[in-house]
Amino acid sequence: MLFICAITVYPIWYVLVNSLNDGVDAMRGGIYWWPREFTLENYKAVFETPGIVTSFGVTIAKTVIGTITHVFFTAMVAYAISRRDLYGRNFYMLVGVITMFFSGGLIPYFLLIRDLGLFDNFLVYIIPTMFNFFHLIIFVSFFRELPTSLEEAAKIDGANDFEIFIKVIIPLSMPVIATIALFQGVYQWNDYFAGVIFVNNPDLQPIQTYLYKVVAESSSNQMMTNAAGSIATKTVTSQSIKLATMVVTTLPIMLVYPFLQKYFVKGMLIGSVKG
């Protein structure tokens, strides 16, 4: 067990340590446990690169807006479908279940996004990810457990179904909302593929896409020229910047993760396949 933990954590630790070490010195290798020549220059360099800051802004915006719209929209549809008296419920469920097993695949999807005018548009991060049928099922099974008497009371007070959803259901559903928000937030933060295929404009590129290009480029450079030690004039190397960018990219998730942990374990229980 401890061995598994060690191999799990070590690669993350290695990147952190090397990103805090002087770039040229790190080229010599052999930094495993602790930085040899401690420096924050790499991080300074990261934030001085103009493209990175913009990409960071895009990532934060897409994560925040994308997660909020996703949770709200999916929960809203799920609430309507969770009501047993909804006319046409079974039909709506069938429409959704089919989407879990069949899809058009990458190319028809790409053509659709392009025809909708979402190519090179910030909304490509938001609208196509607004809804997820698997998340809907988790929401539905949670809403089913809520006592119906509260809804009835609100109805007698003259609230319509939408108001009930906003004022009664949402406040009662914080655990499941936190879970789905976590799933979606992590997805939004980590997704690089949408930025690769749907966006050409570098100002709309999220940080993961930026990093993808750096990693893909540097690995092919390494293959071809074996550039080890060729940059000796500066203390910051492309390698050390890459490592620092990786840390900066991952840090936000690592920071919120312990706080949200208790929710997602519960959420996995709600959504789990129990046979």
Added chain:
Amino acid sequence: MEVKIQQPVEQQVSDTILAEPTKKEKIKKIKKTIISQKYLQTMALLGVVWMFIFNYIPMYGLIIAFKEYSIIKTISEAPWVGLMQFKEFIQDENFWIVLKNTLGISLIKLLIGFPLPIIFALLLNELTSMKLKKAVQTISYLPHFISWVVLGGILTTWLADIGVINDILLGLGLISERTNFLAEPDNFWAIVILSDIWKELGWSAIIYLAAIAGVSPELYESSTIDGANRFQKMWHVTLPSIRPTITILFILAVSGVLNSNFDQILILRNSLNESASNVIDIYVYQMGLQNARYSYATAVGLLKAIIAFILLLSANKITKKLNGTSLF
């Protein structure tokens, strides 16, 4: 007074039950329900509209696999070409390479990657210290939250000829010369499979842990009385109890078997390991989006979906026969 009010209501109710409802009345009734649910119906329909646009229109778009689509024409204007695109793919020199890589990576992943989380969950369950258990769990699903881009960065650094893996292997005397592991096709499958297990082991175990937590403690108590040791309890109580969960996850894993983790392979592949890293998803991406051969790439993707669906149906049937659990 009370009696007077109640009577007409009762009469009305019995009237509607007694009278055979005609079609018109039925429609009227449905209309009434829908109008009374106008908010709920709007909320549900918004979701249906979304699914129609983002799920069903792409399914319609699949017909370009049977056409010669180009950007100048709309989908319906493009001329039909029948199975030409499929034939071209099967005759393509890449067909066997792509098929071999897709199936090879996926099947090995299923064979090794599927049982490991179950074993891990069983072992974790045996830990008696709650504190240790929680710590191990927290650490084990940490990598799930790191993106493949970052992991790809770590892997390319570590596996490079000046990287950590070379240092270790040299130090242990297992290799005599530094090599760039990602530049060699022979290593690619192992790298992909091991790194995927590393990333998802803890996360996949959560669901089994949840299932184990649901096993009735009485079963354990009675097996203690029968003199079972820890291993016997694991084998005779825990495993049979979580079998339905295992079965369903297995069916799902089989149906997703051809999704050979696109995100991961896209970042780890390069021109030198292409003969081992070119899987169907990558091929579709290259042909469709980089070379703009939309119809051809769609046909390749459709072929993959058909094989995956057949696999899903057969896995479902087999598990249904074996132990009576199935997805549908």
